[in-house]
Amino acid sequence: MAATISEKIFSRRCGKEISAGDVMMTPIDAAMIHDITGPLAINKFREMDGRAVFDPAKIIMLFDHQVPADSIPAAENQKFMRDFAAEQDILNYDVHEGVCHQVAVEKGRVRPGDIVVGCDSHTCTYGAIGAFATGIGSTDMGFAMKYGALHFRVPESLLLTTDGTFQHRVGAKDLILSMIGDLTVDGATYRAVEFTGDTISTMSVAGRMTCCNMAIEMGGKAGIVAPDEVTRAYCADRTDSGWFDLAPDEDASYVLEREYDAGDLVPQIAAPHNVDNVADVTKYEGTPVNQVFIGSCTNGRYEDLLEAADVMDGRKFAPDIRVIIVPASRTEYLKALRAGLIETFVEAGGIVEAPCCGPCMGGAFGLLAPGEVSLSTSNRNFRGRQGSTEAEVYLCSPATAAASAVTGSITDPREVA
Amino acid sequence: MRIWKFGNDIDTDAIIPGRYLTLYDPKELARHAFEGTRNAFSREAAEGDIIVAGRNFGCGSSREHAPIAIRGAGVQMVIAVSFARIFYRNCIATGVLPVICPEADSITEDEPVTLHLSEGYLTAGEIRLTVEPVPAFMRKIIDAGGLVEYAKNITELELCTK
Numbered sequence: 114m115a116a117t118i119s120e121k122i123f124s125r126r127c128g129k130e131i132s133a134g135d136v137m138m139t140p141i142d143a144a145m146i147h148d149i150t151g152p153l154a155i156n157k158f159r160e161m162d163g164r165a166v167f168d169p170a171k172i173i174m175l176f177d178h179q180v181p182a183d184s185i186p187a188a189e190n191q192k193f194m195r196d197f198a199a200e201q202d203i204l205n206y207d208v209h210e211g212v213c214h215q216v217a218v219e220k221g222r223v224r225p226g227d228i229v230v231g232c233d234s235h236t237c238t239y240g241a242i243g244a245f246a247t248g249i250g251s252t253d254m255g256f257a258m259k260y261g262a263l264h265f266r267v268p269e270s271l272l273l274t275t276d277g278t279f280q281h282r283v284g285a286k287d288l289i290l291s292m293i294g295d296l297t298v299d300g301a302t303y304r305a306v307e308f309t310g311d312t313i314s315t316m317s318v319a320g321r322m323t324c325c326n327m328a329i330e331m332g333g334k335a336g337i338v339a340p341d342e343v344t345r346a347y348c349a350d351r352t353d354s355g356w357f358d359l360a361p362d363e364d365a366s367y368v369l370e371r372e373y374d375a376g377d378l379v380p381q382i383a384a385p386h387n388v389d390n391v392a393d394v395t396k397y398e399g400t401p402v403n404q405v406f407i408g409s410c411t412n413g414r415y416e417d418l419l420e421a422a423d424v425m426d427g428r429k430f431a432p433d434i435r436v437i438i439v440p441a442s443r444t445e446y447l448k449a450l451r452a453g454l455i456e457t458f459v460e461a462g463g464i465v466e467a468p469c470c471g472p473c474m475g476g477a478f479g480l481l482a483p484g485e486v487s488l489s490t491s492n493r494n495f496r497g498r499q500g501s502t503e504a505e506v507y508l509c510s511p512a513t514a515a516a517s518a519v520t521g522s523i524t525d526p527r528e529v530a
Numbered sequence: 531m532r533i534w535k536f537g538n539d540i541d542t543d544a545i546i547p548g549r550y551l552t553l554y555d556p557k558e559l560a561r562h563a564f565e566g567t568r569n570a571f572s573r574e575a576a577e578g579d580i581i582v583a584g585r586n587f588g589c590g591s592s593r594e595h596a597p598i599a600i601r602g603a604g605v606q607m608v609i610a611v612s613f614a615r616i617f618y619r620n621c622i623a624t625g626v627l628p629v630i631c632p633e634a635d636s637i638t639e640d641e642p643v644t645l646h647l648s649e650g651y652l653t654a655g656e657i658r659l660t661v662e663p664v665p666a667f668m669r670k671i672i673d674a675g676g677l678v679e680y681a682k683n684i685t686e687l688e689l690c691t692k
Contacts (some may be wrong), residue, residue, distance in 0.1 A: 127690035137690035161681040186552035234592040250594035252623035252677045299586040476548040495541045502566030
């Protein structure tokens with residue numbers, strides 16, 4: 114039977130033909146836990162009489178949400194996880210490597226064709242290299258750590274085809290925002306979102322991660338790109354295995370198919386307080402901002418920081434705003450450092466923090482006061498997401514964030530550089 | 531029993547803000563449930579209350595703190611037009627019953643709700659509304675009293691590879 118990418122991955126894993134709608138206990142290839150959801154998962158693992166995790170080498174552990182510990186409870190949680198890692202012989206990246214999703218992919222802990230669960234909704238990011246990856250809660254994670262398997266319902270899929278070449282200063286973030294605007298915040302609920310077309314074929318893994326990362330913002334269970342030469346080149350230095358032959362069959366069945374033209378797209382903004390409240394940047398041009406955040410698992414990679422610095426073109430940030438830049442990982446930080454980007458940001462008046470989730474989840478630092486406005490390259494603009502429920506969060510690309518950081522208000526990056 | 535009505539797209543940041551995720555105790559989490567968006571909930575919600583919501587309830591983060599906070603406040607059942615996937619699953623795992631009711635919008639805060647899950651309907655005052663059945667594998671987890679109890683009673687895992 115003709116199969117989608119997800120059906121192919123589950124069929125290969127189970128050794129028999131699997132179709133959308135099937136429910137079965139499926140072995141997993143990796144499980145990710147971090148400092149926020151990890152302690153609860155460990156507690157649940159113990160409550161389930163868990164003694165030893167199914168395979169220590171398949172547990173990805175790190176701390177990224179509140180690092181270095183910003184409170185005594187956070188410090189206690191991290192200590193609790195460190196002790197667990199030592200007891201179970203799990204490699205713990207601790208506070209050293211950066212944001213979970215970037216680290217899992219860049220360290221080769223996730224491979225094309227893998228079935229991966231993570232205690233974080235943006236686990237769907239790993240679909241950028243052709244893994245079926247989905248976010249789960251802590252109790253499900255306790256189960257997964259004990260048994261190395263979990264109940265899965267194989268999702269139906271959406272096929273989103275994008276052809277054409279982006280205009281100058283338009284990119285992956287604008288594309289995924291426009292797709293969410295089109296399909297709405299629950300347009301892909303319980304479904305896998307397949308990204309394909311010329312635009313995706315020529316897109317870097319960084320851009321594909323941006324797209325897959327936000328599949329959850331339309332309710333998607335997974336976002337996924339079929340592995341190709343771009344994937345092979347990316348994975349070559351990172352892992353020596355994986356299933357690359359996963360292109361969907363031509364007559365595979367999709368519940369919804371959509372076509373997009375990258376050439377028509379202009380910079381996009383998701384306005385408060387839903388991610389599908391999307392419009393062209395021109396609609397919000399001139400809106401004053403108090404804080405700009407460039408970073409996160411969505412847009413904290415070297416490519417994103419390079420784009421931001423390029424848009425700045427030697428200019429300083431507007432004097433009355435805070436500009437917070439947080440590379441997504443130590444590796445990406447070093448790349449930016451060696452390329453001189455960090456110096457550019459600091460010279461311009463920016464605040465560069467060590468790799469972590471930063472202001473995205475409104476927990477650690479960079480919180481907003483009532484009435485303040487944030488422009489952010491992250492993935493959520495929910496009410497209260499970055500601090501006060503009376504604050505506003507707008508989402509955009511790194512180019513739009515940088516252009517706006519220079520002017521102090523929401524700005525079309527095509528007008529600046 | 532009090533009915534707490536909510537609209538569409540209620541996200542898990544609204545249910546429990548990110549700054550409280552170092553907490554785990556259900557009662558402590560309940561003190562901050564819907565903080566800033568529905569402050570009366572944490573003060574007044576009591577055992578046996580029911581949340582009734584529109585589309586896409588529980589969207590966003592995978593934080594299990596959300597259903598734990600709701601449960602800590604005394605709510606054992608959430609009735610919604612539709613649920614976000616991870617939240618739905620987290621409810622089942624933690625002992626909050628998620629009930630999909632396509633016409634949940636017609637339930638008011640003024641009339642008591644009685645669920646007849648096996649028969650596939652609920653009553654809200656005089657009206658009777660269809661509810662969707664819970665998938666079979668999830669029913670097993672609910673019947674066991676949550677995923678922890680279900681896991682404890684597994685003697686042999688029935689893997690798809692067998």
